[in-house]
Amino acid sequence: DAGVIQSPRHEVTEMGQEVTLRCKPISGHDYLFWYRQTMMRGLELLIYFNNNVPIDDSGMPEDRFSAKMPNASFSTLKIQPSEPRDSAVYFCASSPTAGYNEQFFGPGTRLTVL
Amino acid sequence: AQKVTQAQTEISVVEKEDVTLDCVYETRDTTYYLFWYKQPPSGELVFLIRRNSFDEQNEISGRYSWNFQKSTSSFNFTITASQVVDSAVYFCALSDTAGGTSYGKLTFGQGTILTVHP
Numbered sequence A: 001d002a003g004v005i006q007s008p009r010h011e012v013t014e015m016g017q018e019v020t021l022r023c024k025p026i027s028g029h030d031y032l033f034w035y036r037q038t039m040m041r042g043l044e045l046l047i048y049f050n051n052n053v054p055i056d057d058s059g060m061p062e063d064r065f066s067a068k069m070p071n072a073s074f075s076t077l078k079i080q081p082s083e084p085r086d087s088a089v090y091f092c093a094s095s096p097t098a099g100y101n102e103q104f105f106g107p108g109t110r111l112t113v114l
Numbered sequence B: 001a002q003k004v005t006q007a008q009t010e011i012s013v014v015e016k017e018d019v020t021l022d023c024v025y026e027t028r029d030t031t032y033y034l035f036w037y038k039q040p041p042s043g044e045l046v047f048l049i050r051r052n053s054f055d056e057q058n059e060i061s062g063r064y065s066w067n068f069q070k071s072t073s074s075f076n077f078t079i080t081a082s083q084v085v086d087s088a089v090y091f092c093a094l095s096d097t098a099g100g101t102s103y104g105k106l107t108f109g110q111g112t113i114l115t116v117h118p
Helices: none
Strands: A005-007 A010-013 A019-024 A031-038 A042-050 A053-056 A065-071 A074-079 A088-095 A109-113 B003-005 B010-014 B019-021 B024-026 B033-039 B046-052 B059-061 B064-069 B074-079 B088-095 B106-108 B112-117
Touching: A005 A088, A010 A019, A019 A088, A019 A109, A031 A074, A042 A065, A042 A074, A042 B106, A053 A065, A074 A088, B003 B088, B003 B106, B010 B019, B019 B112, B024 B074, B033 B074, B046 B059, B046 B064, B046 B074, B074 B088
Parallel strands: A010 A109, B010 B112
Antiparallel strands: A005 A019, A019 A074, A031 A042, A031 A088, A042 A053, A065 A074, A088 A109, B003 B024, B019 B074, B033 B046, B033 B088, B059 B064, B064 B074, B088 B106, B088 B112
């Protein structure tokens, strides 16, 4: 079975541009998580969904960030407008349940905002 | 609030040495789950182990072993006879209800960079 799929793997953009990161979770997993990894802040949970519904978005840094999950097999994380401090690796993860099951991580998207 | 502390930022060992990575956690929940993940140089996060708060048995998997002690809120990870391929960043993580009623939030420690020299 395919793992979590993320696209693009690398994104370089200029400040002010809109960036859309995409994620396809593992089929049958009801939970989807978006994380951001930076040297300064480590791994941070941005938002997570249960059955396509956002449950906790308290980690979303500001209004420039938005996430959607229109169906069970697709989610997007959008940054508009992007800023250099958004440069990071963004991971998507999915899990059959929350809490006691491990989360399966995608390969990540390395975002560079110039 | 929940917190995971990995006090060792970097560890450097020579191949075949044993190495222990420390993890200390804080939570108000009585039921919680602890995890270790490995992040090799390629960047992906690989699940290693899960423990629930009611299972304090130590676990061994090949060269890997884990020591869970609720009394000290620690969940340490030992690699026996380390190999160059063990070089990676290792993360300890905690899942609890975060004061709410449902699980979901996975709180990661800052990670320990392990370098194994040949």
